Amino acid sequence: xxxxxxxxxxxxxxxxxxxxxxxxxxxxxxxxxxxxxxxxxxxxxxxxxxxxxxxxxxxxxxxxxxxxxxxxxxxxxxxxxxxxxxxxxxxxxxxxxxx
Amino acid sequence: xxxxxxxxxxxxxxxxxxxxxxxxxxxxxxxxxxxxxxxxxxxxxxxxxxxxxxxxxxxxxxxxxxxxxxxxxxxxxxxxxxxxxxxxxxxxxxxxxxxxxxxxxxxxxxxxxxxxxxxxxxxxxxxxxxxxxxxxxxxxxxxxxxxxxxxxxxxxxxxxxxxxxxxxxxxxxxxxxxxxxxxxxxxxxxxxxxxxxxxxxxxxxxxxx
Numbered sequence: 001x002x003x004x005x006x007x008x009x010x011x012x013x014x015x016x017x018x019x020x021x022x023x024x025x026x027x028x029x030x031x032x033x034x035x036x037x038x039x040x041x042x043x044x045x046x047x048x049x050x051x052x053x054x055x056x057x058x059x060x061x062x063x064x065x066x067x068x069x070x071x072x073x074x075x076x077x078x079x080x081x082x083x084x085x086x087x088x089x090x091x092x093x094x095x096x097x098x099x
Numbered sequence: 100x101x102x103x104x105x106x107x108x109x110x111x112x113x114x115x116x117x118x119x120x121x122x123x124x125x126x127x128x129x130x131x132x133x134x135x136x137x138x139x140x141x142x143x144x145x146x147x148x149x150x151x152x153x154x155x156x157x158x159x160x161x162x163x164x165x166x167x168x169x170x171x172x173x174x175x176x177x178x179x180x181x182x183x184x185x186x187x188x189x190x191x192x193x194x195x196x197x198x199x200x201x202x203x204x205x206x207x208x209x210x211x212x213x214x215x216x217x218x219x220x221x222x223x224x225x226x227x228x229x230x231x232x233x234x235x236x237x238x239x240x241x242x243x244x245x246x247x248x249x250x251x252x253x254x255x256x257x258x259x260x261x262x263x264x265x266x267x268x269x270x271x272x273x274x275x276x277x278x279x280x281x282x283x284x285x286x287x288x289x290x291x292x293x294x295x296x297x298x299x300x301x302x303x304x305x306x307x308x
Contacts, residue, residue, distance in 0.1 A: 024200060027286035033267065062293040065242050066261035072243060073144065075134035075151065078126070082152060087122060089159035094117055097163035 019052055111168035133179045136258055140183050154179040173269035180273055196250035203290040245295040253288030260285050
């Protein structure tokens with residue numbers, strides 16, 4: 001059975017219930033964390049729902065931007081004395097491990 | 100096909116074997132990542148640098164307790180998160196708040212944000228943008244601001260899952276949350292960021308279609 005085609009937009013601001021069900025599970029869908037049945041259900045829905053496709057694409061783009069986020073605030077280089085302190089702590093930890 | 104080897108995991112394994120050559124790349128990689136997390140969580144440069152240094156010191160002091168180098172990043176961030184809590188300072192950015200899914204739903208957002216119905220749905224694909232470098236920097240800057248304005252309970256999850264790439268299980272362990280709560284906060288945090296970015300990027304000329 002082919003899914004019923006529908007529209008939702010400015011004239012019909014509340015999306016149909018089927019779209020809202022998809023909306024609730026989009027992150028799990030994009031992260032591959034849904035069951036095969038739920039995944040198939042979403043794929044079947046968005047195949048015929050352009051607004052949902054657009055929403056999924058915008059969410060994907062936003063997530064991709066987060067993955068590439070680099071803060072404007074950059075860290076200062078560690079002072080040499082701090083580096084030496086860290087190295088000494090590492091060596092002491094290794095000695096405990098092997099000793 | 101060659102298997103992807105995470106350099107941080109490799110450095111951790113080599114450090115456990117006593118290879119001093121792995122020390123500098125490990126420190127530089129994690130100093131930068133931990134600082135970004137503590138800065139985004141604390142919002143104060145001095146605090147963020149202090150917490151990042153305390154975290155690194157604790158990491159090396161307890162390096163003999165690293166049992167699973169495959170999960171070194173989650174292990175380091177668990178320590179960073181504990182030091183953030185020990186600071187006992189509230190974020191200067193947005194405090195904890197609960198988003199209802201309802202308020203983030205399309206069609207229930209201000210400005211008729213029904214899926215696909217509004218220009219605000221269209222977040223540009225960075226690969227398609229003209230003047231790519233400038234716009235990428237602008238988007239990055241706007242995203243950093245949006246991230247800082249996200250309530251802290253969502254921000255910590257989005258930072259660990261999307262910015263640092265931890266798995267749901269790892270993020271749940273770092274934050275002492277159930278996996279279901281991590282998934283819920285991640286979804287709502289992402290939706291809030293998308294909503295914020297979409298509004299900023301609406302003006303003509305910035306939208307790549």
